């Protein structure tokens with residue numbers, strides 16, 4: 001039997017860091033939502049007790065470093081599953097982009113194997129397993145729109161933002177999340193975006209207030225390292241996006257756009273100097 005599972009990308013509408021913790025992770029407060037740019041996983045049971053990963057993307061690891069492999073190994077160990085699985089990853093989400101592509105693949109593997117092997121693992125337990133694989137994996141298990149606290153694994157679901165267009169532009173650089181957190185001086189931050197204002201804007205369905213409330217304290221760290229991300233941000237603003245922010249640790253910049261008529265100008269303007277531009281919808 002073959003089953004399929006969609007693994008969408010996330011964006012951070014707001015990302016604040018409270019402090020660095022003793023364990024090296026940072027205590028965060030983020031608002032995350034999913035967009036309609038997704039990898040697709042094909043899962044098939046194998047007669048042999050093994051995990052095989054393949055992908056058309058030549059630039060991701062296919063061994064035990066792959067997060068989908070780690071998800072399969074974890075579920076096999078915890079639930080004593082002595083069956084094998086072949087997982088094909090059809091990658092569409094750019095890698096190391098701040099869009100949680102790997103985390104979403106891991107989450108989709110957890111959901112998919114739960115179905116394939118009929119394990120009946122409840123969603124909160126899948127989230128706990130996901131947290132062992134990465135801070136963003138629990139959110140990728142549930143999807144929707146959520147406030148994420150702790151190191152990202154404590155989730156509070158909120159309503160979805162009003163529907164809009166999302167333009168994603170990824171410059172040709174790879175950003176290490178650990179590097180960006182490592183360079184952040186959390187106790188020297190001069191201003192913090194407001195979770196409450198963003199939650200209230202989303203709950204009121206106010207697109208303009210959502211755009212006004214966008215904020216990410218990791219942005220300045222990445223902009224200092226890679227000035228081309230700032231150039232991308234400024235271009236997207238000039239081309240008419242209603243709200244613009246870097247997602248996660250970057251380098252992808254997203255623009256929220258309410259009017260479809262604005263899209264050709266933004267897309268064509270960005271494509272002039274950035275190869276990877278995607279126009280998608282929020283997943284609501």
Ligand SMILES: C[C@@](CO)(OP(=O)(O)O)[C@H](O)COP(=O)(O)OP(=O)(O)OC[C@H]1O[C@@H](n2ccc(N)nc2=O)[C@H](O)[C@@H]1O
Nearest residue numbers: 024025026098099100134135136151177178181248249250
């Ligand atoms: C910044 C964010 C925002 O959503 O996303 P990305 O830019 O990676 O997509 C996340 O916090 C990233 O989550 P994720 O990519 O799952 O991180 P992990 O694999 O758990 O951790 C990678 C490294 O980032 C640092 N890290 C991560 C999360 C956190 N709350 N504090 C940290 O300091 C740690 O150095 C850790 O070793």
Ligand SMILES: Nc1ncnc2c1ncn2[C@@H]1O[C@H](COP(=O)(O)OP(=O)(O)O)[C@@H](O)[C@H]1O
Nearest residue numbers: 065066067095096097098099100101102103105
């Ligand atoms: N299934 C996967 N898809 C993409 N990257 C993966 C995967 N498994 C492991 N990785 C590794 O995880 C790292 C971060 O990838 P990704 O999740 O795309 O970035 P980000 O956390 O910035 O959104 C990359 O260096 C990549 O080699």
